[in-house]
Amino acid sequence: MPLLDVRDLVVEFPTRHGTLTAVDSVSFTVDKGERLGIVGESGAGKSVAAFAILNLLSRPGRIGGGSITFEGRDLTKLNRQQMRSVRGNRISMIFQDPMMTLNPVLTIGTQMVETLKAHRDISDAEAKRIAIARLGEVKIPSPENRMASYPHELSGGMRQRVVIAIALLTEPALIIADEPTTALDVTIQAEIMSLMLALCKTHGVGLILITHDLAVVSQVTQRVVVLYAGRVVETGQTARVVHDPVHPYTRGLLAALPGEGTPGARLNQIRGGMPSLNAIPEGCAFHPRCDFVQDRCRAAVPPLDDFDGHRVRCVRADDLIAGAAA
Numbered sequence: 001m002p003l004l005d006v007r008d009l010v011v012e013f014p015t016r017h018g019t020l021t022a023v024d025s026v027s028f029t030v031d032k033g034e035r036l037g038i039v040g041e042s043g044a045g046k047s048v049a050a051f052a053i054l055n056l057l058s059r060p061g062r063i064g065g066g067s068i069t070f071e072g073r074d075l076t077k078l079n080r081q082q083m084r085s086v087r088g089n090r091i092s093m094i095f096q097d098p099m100m101t102l103n104p105v106l107t108i109g110t111q112m113v114e115t116l117k118a119h120r121d122i123s124d125a126e127a128k129r130i131a132i133a134r135l136g137e138v139k140i141p142s143p144e145n146r147m148a149s150y151p152h153e154l155s156g157g158m159r160q161r162v163v164i165a166i167a168l169l170t171e172p173a174l175i176i177a178d179e180p181t182t183a184l185d186v187t188i189q190a191e192i193m194s195l196m197l198a199l200c201k202t203h204g205v206g207l208i209l210i211t212h213d214l215a216v217v218s219q220v221t222q223r224v225v226v227l228y229a230g231r232v233v234e235t236g237q238t239a240r241v242v243h244d245p246v247h248p249y250t251r252g253l254l255a256a257l258p259g260e261g262t263p264g265a266r267l268n269q270i271r272g273g274m275p276s277l278n279a280i281p282e283g284c285a286f287h288p289r290c291d292f293v294q295d296r297c298r299a300a301v302p303p304l305d306d307f308d309g310h311r312v313r314c315v316r317a318d319d320l321i322a323g324a325a326a
């Protein structure tokens with residue numbers, strides 16, 4: 001049984017003009033200790049899917065269907081109190097902005113001790129000992145002294161390290177990290193990603209890494225889900241998807257990665273942009289941006305076809321795999 005089994009998840013936002021579907025029948029699993037990437041441009045539905053897992057959708061967002069089974073329990077059926085025993089305990093979340101997690105008026109030590117004591121029946125001294133050990137693990141220099149620091153006394157990178165230490169405090173089975181390094185300097189981004197990868201391995205913790213960056217997905221994850229306009233368009237082993245992408249959207253994301261020798265330059269951007277939820281194109285939602293579009297692409301949403309464990313939602317997948325598409 002997978003650690004997390006998200007099946008046919010639908011997330012919708014009711015509005016005066018009708019119900020908008022941000023996540024449309026999305027399924028994926030995460031095994032114990034496995035690292036899964038969820039990738040797509042802004043507006044693909046990545047964060048909304050993650051928030052749905054943790055029952056953190058902001059109103060009027062709601063789960064419109066599907067199931068989210070974690071450690072054998074359907075999270076969509078838990079009450080608030082039951083959910084509190086999962087969130088921040090069995091599943092931790094790391095956000096882009098460390099200040100979404102850190103309280104500016106409390107010292108790092110106080111926050112860590114309080115977090116631990118909220119979930120464990122342990123003494124202050126024991127909680128402090130664990131907190132210092134975790135700060136050491138995320139390579140915070142002189143962790144004992146840092147316990148007395150306030151978040152504003154740390155750099156952005158150090159703050160995110162503290163957030164990672166907090167995420168690990170309760171020995172969760174799963175961490176959901178939503179663009180955890182996007183707000184940091186490029187050099188620090190790589191350091192923090194390597195640290196997260198190492199810690200996930202050491203602790204055997206599963207990871208859902210949400211990002212727009214396939215290069216990071218390739219570095220950190222074992223499997224990947226590519227989302228476009230709320231739907232899975234391609235999924236499979238990361239190495240296979242990155243080396244032999246099939247869906248024109250995945251190919252476009254890879255072609256748009258900065259090339260060697262052109263730091264920061266974004267070549268070959270996919271033309272156009274992600275549609276807004278009230279204007280998702282008929283048929284394949286990607287068809288207006290696709291170089292391989294045919295009439296049938298506009299007719300119906302293509303199925304997610306399985307090519308030996310590599311799944312692709314494109315009616316031209318066979319042509320693309322054979323290199324025969326034009």
Ligand SMILES: Nc1ncnc2c1ncn2[C@@H]1O[C@H](COP(=O)(O)OP(=O)(O)OP(=O)(O)O)[C@@H](O)[C@H]1O
Pocket residue numbers: 013022040041042043044045046047048049058059060061212276277
């Ligand atoms: N509270 C809300 N009300 C209405 N629509 C919303 C709300 N929150 C998100 N959406 C819409 O849901 C869609 C998916 O948003 P989401 O934040 O999941 O995208 P994302 O892929 O995580 O992008 P980003 O990288 O920008 O966070 C977007 O079109 C967004 O406008």
